[in-house]
Amino acid sequence: MTWLSDNAVSHLREVAELPDFSHTRYRIKSEIARGGMGVVYEAEDVELRRRVAIKVLASDLASEHAAEHMRDEARTIAKLEHPGIVPLHDAGLLPDGRLWYAMKLVRGWRLDELNAPIAELLRVFLRICEAVSFAHANGIVHCDLKPENVMLGDFGEVLVMDWGVARETGASDATIAGTRGFMAPEQEQGAIVDASTDVFALGAMMRAILPSNLPRPLAAICAKASAPAKNDRYESVRALANDISNWLGDQPVSAYRDNVVERISRWVSRNRALVTIVLAYLIMRVIVILWVHR
Amino acid sequence: MFPTTRRSVIAALASDDDDQRRRAFDTFVALYWKPLYKYLRVARDREVADAEDSTQAFLAKCFENGSLAAYDAGKASFRTFLRLLFDRFVANELKASSRQKRGGDLARLDFENAETEISREHDRGGSPEDYFQREWARSVFSLAVERLRAEADATRFALFETYDLDDANRATYRETGERFGISETAVTNGLAAMRRRFRAIVLDVLREATASEGEYRAEVRSLLGVDA
Numbered sequence: 195m196t197w198l199s200d201n202a203v204s205h206l207r208e209v210a211e212l213p214d215f216s217h218t219r220y221r222i223k224s225e226i227a228r229g230g231m232g233v234v235y236e237a238e239d240v241e242l243r244r245r246v247a248i249k250v251l252a253s254d255l256a257s258e259h260a261a262e263h264m265r266d267e268a269r270t271i272a273k274l275e276h277p278g279i280v281p282l283h284d285a286g287l288l289p290d291g292r293l294w295y296a297m298k299l300v301r302g303w304r305l306d307e308l309n310a311p312i313a314e315l316l317r318v319f320l321r322i323c324e325a326v327s328f329a330h331a332n333g334i335v336h337c338d339l340k341p342e343n344v345m346l347g348d349f350g351e352v353l354v355m356d357w358g359v360a361r362e363t364g365a366s367d368a369t370i371a372g373t374r375g376f377m378a379p380e381q382e383q384g385a386i387v388d389a390s391t392d393v394f395a396l397g398a399m400m401r402a403i404l405p406s407n408l409p410r411p412l413a414a415i416c417a418k419a420s421a422p423a424k425n426d427r428y429e430s431v432r433a434l435a436n437d438i439s440n441w442l443g444d445q446p447v448s449a450y451r452d453n454v455v456e457r458i459s460r461w462v463s464r465n466r467a468l469v470t471i472v473l474a475y476l477i478m479r480v481i482v483i484l485w486v487h488r
Numbered sequence: 489m490f491p492t493t494r495r496s497v498i499a500a501l502a503s504d505d506d507d508q509r510r511r512a513f514d515t516f517v518a519l520y521w522k523p524l525y526k527y528l529r530v531a532r533d534r535e536v537a538d539a540e541d542s543t544q545a546f547l548a549k550c551f552e553n554g555s556l557a558a559y560d561a562g563k564a565s566f567r568t569f570l571r572l573l574f575d576r577f578v579a580n581e582l583k584a585s586s587r588q589k590r591g592g593d594l595a596r597l598d599f600e601n602a603e604t605e606i607s608r609e610h611d612r613g614g615s616p617e618d619y620f621q622r623e624w625a626r627s628v629f630s631l632a633v634e635r636l637r638a639e640a641d642a643t644r645f646a647l648f649e650t651y652d653l654d655d656a657n658r659a660t661y662r663e664t665g666e667r668f669g670i671s672e673t674a675v676t677n678g679l680a681a682m683r684r685r686f687r688a689i690v691l692d693v694l695r696e697a698t699a700s701e702g703e704y705r706a707e708v709r710s711l712l713g714v715d716a
């Protein structure tokens with residue numbers, strides 16, 4: 195019997211797990227990460243001579259259910275062609291029965307690793323909203339939106355990833371899939387999920403990426419987005435995005451009724467040039483009047 | 489050529505069919521005897537003669553009908569259950585010092601070989617449980633390697649042996665190809681085929697070594713680091 199050293203055992207362990215891509219145009223280069231559904235590798239597409247990311251379903255013993263699930267994920271992403279959604283290149287079956295799919299390799303950061311001023315975070319967030327809104331227009335709810343599932347490319351790309359638990363609008367089996375803290379009550383309870391389920395997650399996500407002492411209107415936007423009752427939330431991701439844009443442009447936001455002082459100060463900050471001219475004029479007048487009446 | 493679906497030997501050990509039980513027991517022994525013996529020697533510091541006797545007596549007892557029936561797949565892995573049973577068996581055996589030896593009709597166990605393994609450099613750290621787990625993994629892989637050797641084309645197996653089993657000098661594909669007088673592509677393809685088959689055999693062995701679907705998946709996860 196061959197003696198297997200500790201090294202040999204751990205090497206065999208890798209070998210036994212390593213997906214066999216020899217029948218395809220891809221060569222595995224290294225492992226990027228392990229997720230709940232499978233392992234993500236960096237690979238080379240030898241035809242096009244470019245790097246891609248390949249996700250391989252965790253195991254061939256994975257029940258048919260899981261394989262189907264992964265196929266669904268691939269088909270979902272394939273359907274969603276949008277600059278804010280990670281593009282799918284290819285999908286297939288390994289000789290051992292495992293499913294895989296190849297997608298754009300994203301080099302950069304995960305949103306939860308990003309440190310930036312509020313305004314910049316919000317601009318990134320608006321791009322996420324565009325992508326999610328696009329999915330909703332195609333009848334798909336992401337169901338697992340969280341900062342870890344958004345990647346930021348080195349050249350300004352904002353990509354919503356991990357459509358593994360996405361559902362068609364109106365489905366009711368997304369419970370187990372989501373992430374606690376980002377999951378709307380209806381999702382946790384296994385009730386029907388729809389666009390407003392993602393609105394909730396987006397609200398929770400905003401809170402997670404922004405600092406804790408927010409300006410009141412912004413805090414109100416977060417609260418409205420992630421209201422426990424569906425009817426209290428924004429009716430769509432677009433409505434949420436509009437409010438954020440409004441805030442960025444010093445306009446009133448629907449989630450927050452401000453008082454007179456706030457309204458004036460907002461008006462002032464929006465019309466700074468005009469206010470400066472009028473003020474300068476008034477001061478001048480006062481000086482002139484005082485001088486004349488001396 | 490080879491059976492496609494392997495059954496759990498744990499289930500088969502409770503079978504009424506003697507022939508089936510006999511075969512299941514052989515696999516069971518092949519999988520577990522060395523981890524059990526090495527566990528006694530290394531993690532429990534027992535003498536050679538003592539450890540040999542206890543291992544043999546314990547395995548013989550396992551063959552007695554019903555002795556493994558107490559296993560509850562909901563509670564722990566079979567591997568853990570067996571280790572605890574073994575600990576208890578050895579403790580009782582110590583108390584009843586005038587025990588009689590039960591040789592059973594065990595196939596000859598190569599204790600000398602196990603001693604050689606013990607003398608080799610390997611990880612002895614962690615708890616006794618950790619040690620048993622690692623030795624069990626080694627045993628699963630060894631059994632899978634032997635099965636692969638038995639069924640595979642000799643040249644291809646030699647390729648696998650040099651490239652994947654010999655961690656001392658892992659050559660490049662090109663060097664390996666030159667050594668075997670085949671192209672680099674042939675190395676790539678041959679190795680891929682061997683690894684694919686090896687993986688399938690490991691899964692078979694785990695299927696045999698576990699009692700339930702849930703346990704099977706858990707062991708695959710812990711052994712291959714992949715999720716079921």
Ligand SMILES: Nc1ncnc2c1ncn2[C@@H]1O[C@H](COP(=O)(O)OP(=O)(O)O)[C@@H](O)[C@H]1O
Nearest residue numbers: 227229230231232234247297298299300356358
């Ligand atoms: N296209 C990609 N490019 C680069 N890294 C990726 C890509 N897809 C996934 N990853 C990395 O792999 C990790 C796990 O992938 P993910 O799809 O979230 O797995 P799971 O859904 O199984 O949790 C991600 O957090 C990310 O770091």
